[in-house]
Amino acid sequence: MSDAGILKAKILVVSTTASKDPSTDASGGILTNVFETEGAGKWKVEEVKIVGDDVLEIQRNVTAWTDGENAVNLIISTGGTGFAVSDTTPEAITPLLHKQAPGLVHGMLAASLAVTPFALMSRPVAGVRNKTIIVTLPGSPKGAKENLQSILKLLPHACSQAAGADSRALHAGGIKKLEKDAGSNDPSLGPSRRNRSSPYPMLSVDDALKLIEEHTPSPQVIKAKVDGGLVGSVLAEDVTATEAVPAYRASIVDGYAVIAPTDGASSKGTFPVASISHATPGEIEPLEAGQITRITTGAPLPPGANSVVMVEDTVLKTLTDDGAEEKEVEILAEDVKEGENIREIGSDIKTGEVILKKGEEISAVGGELGLLASVGRAEVSIFKKPVIGVLSTGDEIVEHSRPGGLKLGEVRDCNRPTITSAIRGWGFDVVDLGIARDKPGALEETLRDALRKVDVIITSGGVSMGELDLLKPTIERSLGGTIHFGRVSMKPGKPTTFATVPVKDNSGNRVNKVIFSLPGNPVSAVEWPGHRKQYWRSEKFESG
Template identity: 65%
Template sequence: MSGKLRAAIIVVSDTASKDASTDKCIPALRQVFTTGGGDRWTAEETCIVSDDVLAIQRAITGYTDVEDFANLIITSGGTGFAQKDVTPEAVTPLIHKHAPGLVHGMLAASLQITPFAVMSRPVAGVRNKSLLITLPGSPKGAVENLQSILKLLPHACQQAAGADSRTLHIGGTQKLEKDAGVQVASATKSGAHPHHHNHGNRHGHGGHAGPVAHTKPEDRPISNDPSAGPTKRYRDSPYPMLAVDEALSLIAQHTPVAEVIDVPVDQNLVGCVLAEDVTAREAVPAFRASIVDGYAIIASDHVMVPSTKGIFPVVSISHAEAKEVPELSIGEIARITTGAPLPNGATAVVMVEDTLIRSTRDDGSEEKEIEILTSEIKAGENVREVGSDVEAGAVVMRRGEGITSVGGEFGLLASVGTQTVKVYRQPIIGVLSTGDEIIPHDRPGELRLGEVRDTNRPTLLTAIRNSGFQAVDLGISSDKPGALEETLRSAMRSVDVIVTSGGVSMGELDLLKPTIERQLGGTIHFGRVSMKPGKPTTFATVPFKTNDGERMSKVIFSLPGNPASAVVTYHLFVLPALHKMSGINPVGLPRVSVVVEQDVRCDTKRAEYHRVLITVGSDGALRASSTGGQRSSRIGSFKGANGLLCLPTTQEMVRKGERCEALLMGMPGSVL
């Protein structure tokens, strides 16, 4: 790594979050980096948050889960035993690799100053490529803890960021200590048994391997290890509980950008979104054309041109076809049909309703002379001039506009001679169910004990196709080790997004998260959301290399197995990602205001999405009626539902007649 290391400082304090002028930690910690950091650090990025788990986690992931990550994030405050001290509880689930050595180093240094250091609960570890360290809330304690380990942190941050360990360790431990400017312990110098600097999976001391504790929080960097057996699996999820808005933000951040492709202008264009402006190659119309059935004439105010009223010979006929029409001279007219080109020399068209036949040709098949009954025809009347609809070179459609089956966009592009356009490629979505208990919904015969008919897969396939996207049925995957990995690897060769249902909870056979992380090398951006239904919803990206060697990311949404949860989370989380990948903006379901038709109880801790039927009342207002019981396994709650009521967590009840926001899944019906 080159350049200075970036440190971010997060102060956790209810008081300072309301009045930043009361904070003394940020300037004190910045001074430590300036005076003791050996010109290795910048510490310009700071923020202050309240003593709230979600607020702390949002602040940290804002520095760690981004491309331009901070090398070091230190928090100050919330590490004691007070009721509101929740910083360790917020930070611990975020850590992928714990660093107990740094914790011991800080505690050892603090204990030399005060015995009350044992009352602190520091946490340290690595998330993604960033090092996280929690410090006490007092400026003095925070400074002392940071000073005790600051010289060791550049080495830790370089390793966390991906620097080559072999290169860093050339010269051994003594060189590392010398470069860091730290003194070797006197006991080691005098020949006492040394502490071996070991960067592997085991930390040796005296040559004896220490025990592996499977149930402590610091040993929960990623999902359950299926090979460890049920007795070793976590009792709590290692994934932090995110707010819905934060989950949506991560989806927007990590969903691949829309890919631009060239496609021909044909019926397959319907549903695509333009990736660039389209200009007209040709004028519409490309020639002067009649807008009525009648007679092309020469109308003018010039003294040499007679009045349009009178009897005139019909010298030619112009139909709507590619055919040359003789030029008109003064005093001559030509029969013309709607859309046909005007003969050269003609300046106007008189409607057939304003004429009479005065004579015919010998065989009686054609007019010979026509009487025009009015003298009011002006030049340009009933004529569609070249480019009067669309001028050549004019922008006919803008980037971001979609091609619909009813809007006439396809006809417009075709009319101006457009052969190909640039559009955003629509993603292909694969839908997979998981579990040995799942059977096809249409399998004949009675269910055996433990079997469950697969309702999620056909339901999700239908929802995706109704949203305008191509959906591929990936079938049902077994819970057997390796089967899910093989299915996912195969699917990634043919689809862009994989949507699964089931297997995302904490059971020993819930294999999706461990398969994504351990076998596929993917990143789980969130594994739990503070909502109902749908808490275990998981969003991940997996690196993938095409046959051409191109590297890209594939998206995996692992939705809960309960039917209602799967459908709600599809609309809430999957659809915005599909919209982004297709260039559709704004993304996600439209949000509307509705009048609630009955009392609805709210969950004051988790965001709830209540299935409702939205109709248009006689007064024009949108009204929402509950579809009944909202248990996450109750797919019947979606019968007739065309909206999701977004219940607030700030009140216990939304009363009948009150307004509430809702997400519109389909067109509202009407009520007389």
């Protein structure tokens, strides 16, 4: 470890394909990002190198990094750990190890097995050479990331031991101190031994939002009817028109359908009214030369008509014998052109045209519902809205509606009603999770029960540095969750926390659910969801 307390790591990507074309490698960048974003500021990745699936080449690079005065603390390799003929990374690394580390191997396999049974098809190796920890990871970027995440918090302690640190000093305080040093706060430590500076690196708001987007579960797509219940939903597909609008040639004025001369002759004259076309379904007699049809706005043109003259440009000449209808009408317009005052088929929307794009929101006033209805769409694919639970924490918090005065130290809960109303206003279903007390067991039980009911939990309070701020350690230690960030460079709202927790859904499948833990200060608590509405409205947050 350097004087600044930073551990040095190098990444060896084992891939014959990537050694020929480095642009095909994704693992190196992903693993580097894990060190940077989840390593609590303890790591510096000095180099990422790509080599082919060759035993000697692998060994030459590893020994160059481990043997000598400038040895690194940690080498992570990725690739070549499977059963393929070319997979030789374990065979290259094992002879180099002076000590085996089966515990790290077991931890990685157990973590991967919880995700996929194919984890058992990997052959990881871990151990120590000289003063360097060496760990092999699978070649899959996803698998490599999950394996590294499963042991990352243990590696600083392992590297310190391998580098020659005094074991008695390292183990002073027992397992609880080691867990704390690994980034896991123990609520039982008490005020005298709690962390006095946050173990979570400070992230910019943009970096925090990127982590939210990266770790939020993928969207679930469902079919929904095109009706009022669609308001607030986000489309999961481009919507194309299955029919044209209008579906027929229609008049855009009240007047008379005519056959306009195409030879330059005058259009003026007196013509018999042969038929009437209203904006109602039905057959219309074809129009013949020398005839006109009375027509209303939106009504279909009779076959043969090619133009419409406004009623203002006409004069009634004669009536039928009963006086109920027009018999003859004089056209006053001198130069009526073909196509005047007509909406052609598909002039508004053509068949096959994209009318709404994936990711667009169906609003109450934006006309999206009318657009879908106009082309005959009965249902569309949307992203399923998550059910969001809102929880307040703290022994001092009481219901805002509780009658009577407050006792010394009590605070009425204003966060939960405020956050709940904001989320409802954005069109999401909300479950009121009530108030959880500052007791580790009670908080864990409340969160576990909530994770069975909702997809996303938003909490307020308990995320700062107080001895009763239990949310972060409860998420990590009791729920087995991963805190992706615990501090954000924003005022107010710095302790805002984002975590995912693995649970089983109703089908027994392992899924991640999301927890946002907001500060207890009302202004801080409302700042994050209020100013980041776009992420609640994004595709990621329309999933389950």
